[in-house]
Amino acid sequence: MSLLPITQGAEATEEFGGVDATRRNISRRRRISVVWKMTFYLATAIAVSALVVLLLTIINGAFGFVAVKNSIDPVLLTGPDRSMNDLSDAELITIIEENLSSGLVRRYNSEKPLTDRNSADLVAIVRERVVAPEIIESWNLAASLFQPGVIQKYVDQEAPSGTTLEFRVWLTPQFLVRPQSPDAQFAGVRTAVLGSIWLILITAVVAFPLGVGAAIYLEEYAEDNWINRIIQVNISNLAGVPSIIYGLLGLAVFVRFFGPVTSGAFIGVTTTTDATGRTVLSAGLTLALLVLPIIIISAQEAIRAVPQSMRDSSYGLGATKWQTIRHHVLPNSLDRILTGTILAVSRAVGETAPIMLVGASTVILTDPKGLFSQFTALPIQIWQWTARPQTEFRNVAAAAILVLLVLLLSMNAFAIVSRDRIRKRRLL
Numbered sequence: 001m002s003l004l005p006i007t008q009g010a011e012a013t014e015e016f017g018g019v020d021a022t023r024r025n026i027s028r029r030r031r032i033s034v035v036w037k038m039t040f041y042l043a044t045a046i047a048v049s050a051l052v053v054l055l056l057t058i059i060n061g062a063f064g065f066v067a068v069k070n071s072i073d074p075v076l077l078t079g080p081d082r083s084m085n086d087l088s089d090a091e092l093i094t095i096i097e098e099n100l101s102s103g104l105v106r107r108y109n110s111e112k113p114l115t116d117r118n119s120a121d122l123v124a125i126v127r128e129r130v131v132a133p134e135i136i137e138s139w140n141l142a143a144s145l146f147q148p149g150v151i152q153k154y155v156d157q158e159a160p161s162g163t164t165l166e167f168r169v170w171l172t173p174q175f176l177v178r179p180q181s182p183d184a185q186f187a188g189v190r191t192a193v194l195g196s197i198w199l200i201l202i203t204a205v206v207a208f209p210l211g212v213g214a215a216i217y218l219e220e221y222a223e224d225n226w227i228n229r230i231i232q233v234n235i236s237n238l239a240g241v242p243s244i245i246y247g248l249l250g251l252a253v254f255v256r257f258f259g260p261v262t263s264g265a266f267i268g269v270t271t272t273t274d275a276t277g278r279t280v281l282s283a284g285l286t287l288a289l290l291v292l293p294i295i296i297i298s299a300q301e302a303i304r305a306v307p308q309s310m311r312d313s314s315y316g317l318g319a320t321k322w323q324t325i326r327h328h329v330l331p332n333s334l335d336r337i338l339t340g341t342i343l344a345v346s347r348a349v350g351e352t353a354p355i356m357l358v359g360a361s362t363v364i365l366t367d368p369k370g371l372f373s374q375f376t377a378l379p380i381q382i383w384q385w386t387a388r389p390q391t392e393f394r395n396v397a398a399a400a401i402l403v404l405l406v407l408l409l410s411m412n413a414f415a416i417v418s419r420d421r422i423r424k425r426r427l428l
Contacts, residue, residue, distance in 0.1 A: 060398075061398030064395065067164070070131050093115065152165060189381060191366070192377055195378075211296045211341070215300045219303045246290040250358045255358050260277075263277045263372060280371060332426060334422055342415035350379055361375065381400055
């Protein structure tokens, strides 16, 4: 066996300081790698802990004891052996007509005759208007679990006579289908959820084709000149602009300048906003501008990840540039483009400042029925409830935050599932 390689290795080792220096260098590098590894583990643990604390804080506010005092004891209305749900529709209507003012009864009949309402609606009216429960005090889940004796002592000694203690789950199916209400017990997020869904649809329909089209031009057609470089730099800068700036832009362009268009006045649609343009269409267009740079950048990265050899193979078979893009580039980048788009739209769903500037209502009782309707959204509703001084409104705000989180997580899950399905279909 030749000793030349060993000799050369020894000479190389001597050149860099000898065997001991090499060992010390390797040991130092290992220590540095361990330090960085522990740093990354610690950063991940802190991030996960912060998310867990945030989620627990929200859940803590969505459940707990409430001290309630009824204006009329329900037992006096139903009898000792029956509940409100056991009453017939005729009995419920009689209770409403005997205990409410004639003006309020006429208002209910003008909206929808009491005789045409189902039992659930009649029971809701009796509980809200006749029984009229008033929340004296509310507690979060932690206090309800660990301090029940203190809470019961407060109800027995300090609360008004007739106050009862009950455990309240603020996030219920009824909470999802009820509109807003000045009373936290009967407030819901139906109007806000519908407004958020309208915003999602408008934002996606406008931003997706524009963003993907711009990305295709910049990656496949644009020449490397100073004009296109300026365009690319500005798109990157716009992705980091604060969202309230987009709100000011939407206010100036879509609400004021294009007010007759975004209000529907140009086609004769009569709205309560006249021609001011403070509609769900203006808000959706504003959010589309907000996420457009993000969609363009993510689509560019997806298109850039397609191997150049795939394009060259298509050109070699006689395909044109557009045929190559349509049949090869886009199908092989669509999963990443959709993922980036859905994540960008998810960000828009949680924005508050832009849609406040373009006219989102903090209190609205009517559902949006079209592009030219007044609207509100879940972030606006949450902000409005947290600003109220009553503690029970913070409970319903926590329940609304859970609804918003479920909506965002559903969109993210849809992005992941869609990406995986498109990727598997492409590999078949």
